[in-house]
Amino acid sequence: MSNSKNNSVGNEEVSFEAAYIRLEETVHALEEGGLSLVVATNLFEEGMRLASLCNELLSSAELKITRLQTSFGEQMRLLTEEKDATP
Amino acid sequence: MPVYSVSQVTRYLKDSLEADALLGDLWVRGEVSNLSHSAAGHYYFTLKDATNQMRCVMFRPAHGGENLADGGAVSAHGRVSLYEVRGDLQLYVDLVQPEGVGERHLELERLKVKLDAEGLFQLSRKRRLPAFPKRIGVATSPFGSVWHDIQNIIQRRFPLVELTLAPTPVQGDTAATGIVDAIEAMNIEENLDVIILARGGGSLEDLWPFNEEIVARAIYASRVPVVSAVGHETDFTIADLVADTRAPTPSAAAELVVPDRYEMEERILYHRRVLFQRVSGEFSVRNQEIDQAVWRLQHNTPDVQSWRQKVDDLSHDYWRTLELYLVVRGERVSAMESRIASLNPDSVLARGYAVVQREIDSALVSSVLQVDSGDDVVVNVKDGSFRARTLSTNQ
Numbered sequence: 477m478s479n480s481k482n483n484s485v486g487n488e489e490v491s492f493e494a495a496y497i498r499l500e501e502t503v504h505a506l507e508e509g510g511l512s513l514v515v516a517t518n519l520f521e522e523g524m525r526l527a528s529l530c531n532e533l534l535s536s537a538e539l540k541i542t543r544l545q546t547s548f549g550e551q552m553r554l555l556t557e558e559k560d561a562t563p
Numbered sequence: 564m565p566v567y568s569v570s571q572v573t574r575y576l577k578d579s580l581e582a583d584a585l586l587g588d589l590w591v592r593g594e595v596s597n598l599s600h601s602a603a604g605h606y607y608f609t610l611k612d613a614t615n616q617m618r619c620v621m622f623r624p625a626h627g628g629e630n631l632a633d634g635g636a637v638s639a640h641g642r643v644s645l646y647e648v649r650g651d652l653q654l655y656v657d658l659v660q661p662e663g664v665g666e667r668h669l670e671l672e673r674l675k676v677k678l679d680a681e682g683l684f685q686l687s688r689k690r691r692l693p694a695f696p697k698r699i700g701v702a703t704s705p706f707g708s709v710w711h712d713i714q715n716i717i718q719r720r721f722p723l724v725e726l727t728l729a730p731t732p733v734q735g736d737t738a739a740t741g742i743v744d745a746i747e748a749m750n751i752e753e754n755l756d757v758i759i760l761a762r763g764g765g766s767l768e769d770l771w772p773f774n775e776e777i778v779a780r781a782i783y784a785s786r787v788p789v790v791s792a793v794g795h796e797t798d799f800t801i802a803d804l805v806a807d808t809r810a811p812t813p814s815a816a817a818e819l820v821v822p823d824r825y826e827m828e829e830r831i832l833y834h835r836r837v838l839f840q841r842v843s844g845e846f847s848v849r850n851q852e853i854d855q856a857v858w859r860l861q862h863n864t865p866d867v868q869s870w871r872q873k874v875d876d877l878s879h880d881y882w883r884t885l886e887l888y889l890v891v892r893g894e895r896v897s898a899m900e901s902r903i904a905s906l907n908p909d910s911v912l913a914r915g916y917a918v919v920q921r922e923i924d925s926a927l928v929s930s931v932l933q934v935d936s937g938d939d940v941v942v943n944v945k946d947g948s949f950r951a952r953t954l955s956t957n958q
Contacts, residue, residue, distance in 0.1 A: 492723050493695035496827070503834045506841035513845060520842040527831045527838075534824045537723040541714065544700070544748045548741045549730040552705065 492533045499526040573647040586643040591654055592662055595635045597766055606631055610639060610654065619654040627659030634767040636662040671774055675801060683783045689807045690788040692820060696756035698725045699820055702745035703761040705730040713761065713817040721821035733762040738772035743781040750786050757820050758785060760802060761792040761813035773800035782806055792816035918943040922950065931956050
């Protein structure tokens, strides 16, 4: 339960993975049953919140593209700079 | 010194070649590559050994075309001549026979056996790919469609990632070292979750760098799980054998490393439904429990209804009994009444008797001893009374 609180408070830094895995946990806990009504209701609320968060993360995500420095990459960079330099 | 035209020279070369007894009828052993098959049914290919190569053409009526395959070693029979239009020296093949396993393949097989013995292909060391990678490395050429396709697919399926390109040539002499360099560069990065090593389709020679030992060892040494995606589905390289996962194509690799967002959305929706069902289930279970408790309560409390009934019945009996009692009593009363009536002095008076009272004290006179001569008495008759005086007494 303390996990869930962390998740719901610090929304910004929650990864999709963490949110989704916690969502699955809440579902499993409810599926197992044997919970008091208060706990079940809390899990339900938490699960619903996590589901919304996951959907939000999915729909708002933008692919980030980066490039590593390799010797080949360096060669390419030098070549294009040469091309640019020589009119 | 005369100056010749190109056509004159090519003609001369062609004639010289065709005049040569050896070149007019010979067998050539070599490995087939760059095989292409024209619509008209002709084969074009290159025969080569470790260092050199020559162009070959095999026109349709020739035999043994089914023995031609890239990488296959063959013995080809024919004649050497010049294709003047392009100035190409060619072997005009009329018969092809298989020559067992080609040399390069032999070399490849030797390397496979060696690396296998060292445990590089062991299934037990293959790592599972992360379900939700956050950063994906791609070792491939920055040019061409492979890098482009991978970006598109990841963008469409699961854009919650950082895609990092480690540029490397993927064919030619510098490819193997470039690939090793790229894999090493990605392993220096701290937070890469998976590496895709990719190259589009090509000839066996084009894919050769992925059969190089240094590439195999770099994949083996990679801290980050590697997905190999080299060529088409039918191409198998040593890189595929060492990699943690082999994808049939670069696009397939991109699909393999990330979940599909639409599928994730379905799964999230499903989880929502389960959550809802379970919670409403909990509530309905509680409701049933309450219903049961109420039922039990109802069935275990004293049966007021029947007690009430009993009381009703009893009181009914009571009234009946009382009624009966009263009737009996009433009868007794009227019997007594008639008896009393018979004792009523009025009825005696009516019959003509009189009741005498002493005037002095109203005492009923029933004996001669109660009066003396001269006493006043009241005589009561049926319809009234009168005063009288005792004249005398006699006994």
